[in-house]
Amino acid sequence: MNSPEVEPQAAAAGPPNPTPAPIAAAAAVERVLHLYPKLLSIWFWGALVFVVPAVMVAFVVSVFADHWAVAPLAAIVGASIIAFVLLYGRAYIARFRCRLLRDGLWIDRGVWWRSEVFVPRTRIQHTEVQQGPIARRYGVASLKVFTAGASHGEIEIDGLIHGDAVWLRDELLGRHGQDGV
Amino acid sequence: MDKTVSESAPVPASQEPQPPEHRLHPWSWLFALLNQLRAMVLPVIALVVFGRGDSWIWWGLVGAVGIAVYAFVYSYGFRYRIGARELYVRSGIFSRTERHVPYTRIQNIVQKRNLLHRLFGVTELRLESAGGSEPEAVMSVITLEAAAELERVLRHGGGEAGPEDPQLDATTPAWLELGSADLIRLGLLNDRGWVAIGAMAAVFWQFADDGWNPGRQFYRFGSELFGSVSHAVANWSLGIVAGIALVIVLWLLIKLLSMLMTVLSLHGFRLSGNAERLSTEAGLLTRHVASARRDKIQRLIIGESLLARWMGRRWLSCEVAAGTQAEANAEQQAMRLRWLAPIGTESQIHAIADRVVPGLDFARLQWQPLHPQAWRRLFKLTAFWWLLFATVPSLLLFGSWAWIPAAGVIILAWCYARGWARFAAYACDDQFIAFRAGWLHRRWTVAPISKAQTVAISHTPFDRQRGMHTVSVDTAGARYSGIGLSIPYLAIDEAKALAERLRNALPQERP
Structure with a gap:
């Protein structure tokens, strides 16, 4: 796992966003x-914790039950879930403003x-x-x-x-x- | 029984002489007992009727005596004191609760009087605040005079009240009174009869014997009926006529029940108000008196069904801030101030709305249409969902003929979307935000902007593709979650301007 560092104010205030915004255009x-920013890695590891065992189970099933198609299918689904979490998560974090x-x-x-x-x-x-x-x-x-x-x-x-x-x-x-x- | 005790600091005892303590009415224990027993009455009757052993009845009696003792001690120990700024309530037997309720917190005052209350000349009084799921205080029961005194103190003790406000009671001139013709009409318009049927079915179900399945009985009854009908009339056209007649009879029965329910709950409906409060009173057997501060009204909702439109009638209800909706129980909600005009003509409804909310001129609201393409969006959305739900059953039922119901669904969705979008509009001025929508059943919602809790602007990928946004205004105590003041399908610039305008109109500082 990543070494989690606790940096309370590290990424805190970026430069104040100057783009005019609909709801708060006039307000200071x-x-x-x-x-x-490290939220993405938390989400990534969280998804991995669920996906990896599921894919492993699928592999075991495909070996013992002689359904060879299950394993690659599970791997593809698992990989796309991870990819989705990474892409969506990155976009979410990048877009998020409070x-x-x-x-x-x-x-x-x-x-x-x-x-x-x-x-x-x-x-x-x-x-x-x-x-x-x-x-x-x-x-x-x-x-x-x-x-x-x-x-x-x-x-x-x-x-x-x-x-x-x-x-x-x-x-x-x-x-x-x-x-x- | 352990509630959190006291919010603001209690009035120091040393500075003021303690006001006298009041007790509940001497017969209160009887009402408390009946309240407790009410839940047990039906099972006991069921036990007696179905005769499942005599010992149960004795156990029931022992329980009842226990409850009676509890009710007596509880009622006897209940005390309240009317202070200068707050009400002080002490209750409980084993764990004693003392509450200090500042008068300013109390927003709704609700009275309930059933036949027994009226016989004894007493009333059950509930005081509610905006937060929390429980009422701040329930006085069951006190005399009418004591209730009137408390209401008077609450009005003036709040500090914001003009002391010249006349008392709100039966002598205040009414803003609206419903006669029996109105009630009959209302009974015809609404479907309260279904509630009665549902309740009957529930009771039926609950006390049915184990070996006796009401669903099967009902099914058997139905199939026998249809069987005998179909045997008697071999001719299928006669069968259809019989079916239609059955539907009509059922419809009439429901309408009759609806009228009965309407008369029961709204007999002698009376809306009155003064500068500060509004009050409604209604009910044939059980009288409900609800009152709320006018400045705590969050939204007004006007409704109109197709039948009502043909009869030239609408109804007007309001939402007051009280409790969190999810937690407040159904009985509490039903007792709260809700109906301002259960039925009335358009001009009547507008007049009452204007009178209830100062500054509102409903007839002069400047309605703006939504995006011209709104109906397309709604049509696609509705058609998609309806088709999704209709496809499987219609394929199962009609096989290759399934395209007929599918076409019907699409036509219906088209009518709905066109009708909805043609009527849908919003209005926003310096004080109010309003939205109206609907096809067969139309609804208008108006809220003072100063009551908005949050303002939001949102959009889906489909919205962005068509250049539309949704603007939502959230108010406290919205009974219908979601659809109230959520204005969809607005052009982006318009939506942004509206959100900006709403934001600027929000109160900057607490009053």
Whole structure:
């Protein structure tokens, strides 16, 4: 496996993105957050953990059950899954932008199904930073932002650097008075 | 029973004299008991009827006595105190819960009075806040005067209220009252009868004997009926006539049931309001009184079915912010303020909508059409899915004749897409965002932009290919997830402009 290094602020703020954006053209962008670049290797290893045993089982089956076609088929399917994860994941990470604006959070993501969601600061009910065991090893975290909304009531940003997620959470807290509905 | 206790700091005891404690009505234990027993009543009846051994009844009695003691102690121990800024509620037997509920948190006040409540002159009062799945407080039961007093305090204790607001009760002039003609018409329009049939079927199912399969019985009954019909009328055209007659009879039966259900739930419907709150009251046997703060109304929804359109009627409902929808139970949802006008003419509905939401002028909304190619997208999408679901059954049923239903499905999808897109439009001004859509069943949704929780713009590969985007506005407490204020098939520039406009119209600071 790759040697996972924990570098909290390493890839943090790239240069602020100057391209005019639809939802937030006029607003001052305070900071642009990217996903953790090593996220791709996490996804790659994650996919490998599932694909390799499955392909191995297929090989065993093809040897013992005398279905020679199964093995190459499984290998092709497995390889394409890995290739898909790598390509899609790279595009996803490259496209992903999470901008902290003066008045809220603006999340732009997706490769085929793209969405840009704007969450005003005034609407954020609470936030949550989560880390699973593998994520902890890599120093990655997911940030959940909760609003009172019915369909976008819970917005999850997975794959942030832990330090970034905590920083964002602290930034989004505060300035609260009422219940925002 | 252990709920989280208190949000804001309680009022320091030293500064103010403690306001007097109130108790529930002396007969509260009876209502608590009946509430607990309600779940047991049907099984007990079933046991008695189907006679499965006498010992069960004794065990049931022991259980009932236990519940009665519990209900008595619980009701006796329940206390509430009306403070200057918050309500203080103490309840529980073994683990005592003390809650401080700030008045500003309470958004919905719901009262339920069934026949027994009315006999005793008492009411069950629920206080709900925007967050959480449980009501902040349930007072079961208190006298009508105590409930009125609490409602008065809640209105004025909130601090934002003008003290001159008149009391909202039966003496307030109504904004809308439904007569029996309206209810009959509404019964004809809606399909509440299905609910009754479903409930009956459920009861039937539950208490059926183990060896007795209701599904098989029903099937046997049906086949006997059809068998006798087909034997009696060897002529197949007569058979078709009999089938049609059966359908009509069933339809009439459902409509009759619908009327009955409508009268039961909406008899004496009354909408009233003042500067700050709205209140509705309805019900023949069980009266539901729901009230909500006007500034907490998230969206207005107007609906119209084909039948309603022919009769020149629509209905108007609203969504208030309360609880998270997934967690709130069905009973709570049903009791909440929802119907502003269960039925009314177009001008009536518009007038009520304008009156309920200050600043709204529904008739003057500037409706903008969607992308001219919207219908094509919808047609392809609908035809694809309908064909996908229709293909296998029609191939099985009709074999090589399957192209006929397939063609039918495509024509239907075409009609749907054309009709939907012709009617679909959105409107956005400085205060409101609105969307309407539908073919046979039409719906209008209006929300104050200030109530938007998030604004999103999204697109699929098909969208990008055709130069379209979707703009969605999320509000709190949306009952129908998804379709409410999601405006699809907008030209990209238009979508971006709309999203930008919505974003800028959102409140920057908390009020």
